[in-house]
Amino acid sequence: xxxxxxxxxxxxxxxxxxxxxxxxxxxxxxxxxxxxxxxxxxxxxxxxxxxxxxxxxxxxxxxxxxxxxxxx
Numbered sequence: 001x002x003x004x005x006x007x008x009x010x011x012x013x014x015x016x017x018x019x020x021x022x023x024x025x026x027x028x029x030x031x032x033x034x035x036x037x038x039x040x041x042x043x044x045x046x047x048x049x050x051x052x053x054x055x056x057x058x059x060x061x062x063x064x065x066x067x068x069x070x071x072x
Contacts, residue, residue, distance in 0.1 A: 001027035029056075
């Protein structure tokens with residue numbers, strides 16, 4: 001996620017930026033799925049899962065807005 005975001009920042013065209021931000025958004029969604037697996041296997045607590053999931057929701061929202069702005 002972080003590397004795609006950084007790469008998108010380095011590009012100059014809006015379409016290219018949007019593409020990398022969209023990939024980063026997908027990676028954030030994949031990270032949420034990993035959190036679910038960690039919770040199901042009792043690797044993390046429910047409180048840790050809730051906190052991390054909340055952060056990922058916020059990151060996904062921010063990336064969605066970036067994608068939307070670059071595609072205008």
